[in-house]
Amino acid sequence: MAPARENPFTFLEVLEQHVREHRVSFHVPGHHNGTVVDDRLPDAFAKVMPYDLTELAHLDDLHDASGIIEQAExxxxxxxxxxxxxxxxxxxxxxWSMLAATVKRGERVYVQRNSHKSIWNAIEWLGLKPVLLTPTIERGTGIPTVVTLDTIKQAIQEFPGGRAVMLTSPTYYGDMADIRTISDYLTLLDIPLLVDEAHGAHLIHPQLPRRSAIFEGASAVVQSAHKTLPALTMGAWVHYKDNIDEARLKHALASFQTSSPSYLIMASLDYARSYLERLTDEEWSAIQKSHAQFVLELKRAGFVVKVGDDFTKVTILTYPKNGLIFSQHLASIGIDIELAAVDHVLFCLPLREIEKQEIEHWIK
Ligand SMILES: Cc1ncc(COP(=O)(O)O)c(C=O)c1O
Incomplete structure (x- = not known):
């Protein structure tokens, strides 16, 4: 990648400066820097609108980045x-883009059986041939976890010639595959390992027991920054190594994404990156301690709890009680959770310490 043009200001700072200048907008979007509004729009919303900008010369272009976006990337x-x-x-x-960049119409791809619908939709529309990889089912909970190396080896032996392996790790419940072992094996076969890490953008600290797959030999990894970092909904990113055809990946991204990318989302991505970057070792420890304390208090209160490899995902096993009823009870006292099923509920914990008032009403 060519070095970014020098700019002493971050993406967010350049947007901030643009807004401060109160410039005249004869360009899209149609709210014209938030000037086409009336008093029905809540104040807080009206304040955000001027940041919803477009590809002006000094604001770069997501699909052909050479300025502040390239620098932020x-x-x-x-x-x-x-x-x-x-x-x-x-x-x-x-x-969609990782698959389009690595597997062509009619070719095989080895794919985790319980993948997200975006993967199945891509496989359908791109005309790929999936070979299914069944994840291990956790004893006791019945929750599907991760795919093992043995399962991948067997699939490749039975159905040779696949162009990529597509795994999900961490899972929704925070279980993580042994990516290092799998990627070492696939490197020998020259098969790229693609990882849907929608729930793993925060897993970067070297002292975590399991880190993002991008540090463990994966060829390309997708992360929803908006799921585990302080980014706006839809904000995500893809990381990739040299064995991914960059031109093909960029072509796919430009084809499948909007030609009017949201500057609000992009600003939040830059903020999410800097939030993560600035967390100190002490802050990482404090967050992990706070989450462990939360789990301990749940256990002390008699809850049966599952915590996967990812410390931000906590599942309460509610059986024989109904998880849906439990989640309705929590909602009635102002606590909204990620997921409720018949026999369990799932909490996504924030990448900060948990506040006392967030738990004191209901863990007794
Ligand atoms: C495992 C997994 N992959 C992909 C996605 C899609 O992510 P996004 O909502 O950022 O498009 C999700 C969303 O729930 C998911 O859970």
């Missing part, structure tokens, strides 16, 4: 030790 790549591109259509478009 380089900073992101540095953090994840890879090449990186912002996505404004979620991990969904990242999954």
């Amino acid at each position: 380089c900073a992101l790549g540095k953090l994840y030790e890879s090449k990186s591109k912002w996505l404004v259509n979620g991990s969904t478009v990242g999954n």
Whole structure:
């Protein structure tokens, strides 16, 4: 990647400066820097609108980045030790693009059986031939976890010639595959490993027991920054290594994404990257301690809890009680959770310490 043009200001700072100048807008979007509004629009919303900008010369172009966007993507790549591109259509478009960049119509791809629908939609529309990889089912909970190397080896032996392996790790429940072992094996066969890491953008600290697949030998990894980092919904990114055809990936991204990328989403991506970058070792420890304390208090209160490899995902096993009823009870006291099923509920914990008042009403 060519070095970004020098600019001493971050993406967010350049937007901030643009807004401060109160410039005249004779360009899209139609709110014209938030000037086409009336008093029905809530104040807080009206304040955000001027930041919803477009591809003006000094604001760069997501699909042909050479200025502040390229610079921000380089900073992101540095953090994840890879090449990186912002996505404004979620991990969904990242999954489509990773597959389109590596597997051609009619070719085989080895894919985890319980993959997200974006992967199945891409396989259908791109005309790929999936070979299914069944994940291990966790004893006791019945929750599907991750795919093992043995399963991948067997699939390749039975159905040779596949162009990529597509795994999901971490899963929704925070279980993570042994990516290092799998990627070492696939490197020998020259098969790229693609990882849907929609739930794993925060897993970068070297002392975590399991880190993002991009540090463990994966060829390309997609992450929904909006799921686990302080980014706006739809904000995501893809990281990739040299064995991914960059031109093909960029073509796919430009084909599948909007030609009017949201500057609000992109600004939040730059913020999410800098939030992560600035977390100190002490802050990482404090967050992990706070989450462990939360789990401990749940256990003390008699809840049966599952925590996967990812410390931000906590599942309460509610059986024989109904998880849906439990989640309705929590909602009635102002606590909204990620997912409720018949026999369990899932909490996504924030990448900050948990506040006392967030738990004191209901864990007794
Ligand atoms: C495992 C997994 N992959 C991909 C996606 C799609 O992510 P996004 O909503 O960012 O498009 C999701 C969303 O729920 C997901 O859980």
